[in-house]
Amino acid sequence: MSSRVAVGVLGATGTVGQQFVRLLAGHPWFEATWLAGSERSEGKTYADAANWKLATPMPDAAAARVVQRPVPGNGPKLVFSALDANVAGDLEKAFADAGHIVVSNARNYRMDPLVPLLIPEINPDHLELLEQQKSAYGWKGGIVTNSNCSTMFLAMALAPLRALGLTTCNVVTLQAVSGAGYPGVPSLDILGNVVPFIGGEEEKLEMEPQKILGRLAGDHVEPHPVIISAHTTRVPVIDGHSEMISVGFASSVTAADIRAAFDAFSGLPQEIGLPFAPPRPLVYLEAENRPQPRLDVERENGMAVFLGRLRPCPVLQHKFVALGHNTVRGAAGAALLNAELMQAQGLL
């Protein structure tokens, strides 16, 4: 019998769900024993239900599992959610109510004041909000979320700059098509093209980092005061969101200060050696034409954020490029790291 903790995946058949299934197959602590989908998939084997789009083969154990109906109370205590946001609100709440710990990718509860919007390298203490959920909402379980994928890479890059007096940020994203799920953006809209609109994305990029970078003050998070302006675009890249970031500070900061802050950035996952923690959360690439999605996004198992091209900005003070894997560090991998931290802290 396996000594790994049994876990479930809601939305296991989708783009992010498939990354969960792939990453969990080799996980040292967790074992996916329960895979759930919509009515479309219920009762089929995972092999028949999932339109597998990853370059690695579908894990054998998952292929043979029968996809379940997402009924609260069924399945293991810990469930990862890769649910479509149209249904995640009601379903995740019902699972938390029934005693499950829901570690979610969906946007529905990210800005709930009592739900941790967790990046373990930045705000592990925000997990203390789980206790408040129990008393305020009466849930027997709880909900922890990871951020929007573009927010993830921006917040990771900005976190070490707080100590330098970060005040303002302008970000322009170039987001991969896998961010829109499957089948996602029609090929005739995206091939040879750039679409300068992703619904709701700019609002999330402007608000979520303030909560993530904020300070836990008893029963709530005081948002970090950084002001962010975001432009988001969809580009014909398969995996990997690039971000062109400019930053301003309360007083003059040198490029050397920023590089030192990037290079020194590390957190609790690295300190306690969580299985999915990248050795360095931020990896600065020296070449003048990096990071690039095709060359860099799969490095470090897709769990690090790659930075480069730090240079002066004549409008704010400095500018640089960031890149991250949107369905790994921006979604399934981030949720796995969140759950690893919770397991290490005895919260599961």
Ligand SMILES: NC(=O)C1=CN([C@@H]2O[C@H](COP(=O)(O)OP(=O)(O)OC[C@H]3O[C@@H](n4cnc5c(N)ncnc54)[C@H](OP(=O)(O)O)[C@@H]3O)[C@@H](O)[C@H]2O)C=CC1
């Ligand atoms: N793609 C990305 O890069 C990122 C995505 N996210 C978020 O993660 C979530 C999943 O995204 P993604 O994988 O791209 O989406 P997909 O559309 O690829 O997958 C959606 C999943 O939800 C399931 N589902 C849909 N309706 C129901 C229902 N009524 N009951 C139960 N299950 C249902 C689907 O099951 P079935 O196949 O059986 O119909 C499928 O497994 C979304 O909330 C998204 O916003 C977050 C960060 C990054």
Ligand SMILES: N[C@@H](CC(=O)OP(=O)(O)O)C(=O)O
């Ligand atoms: N909107 C993101 C993916 C996503 O689903 O984000 P969110 O979980 O914040 O809705 C993208 O298109 O790349």
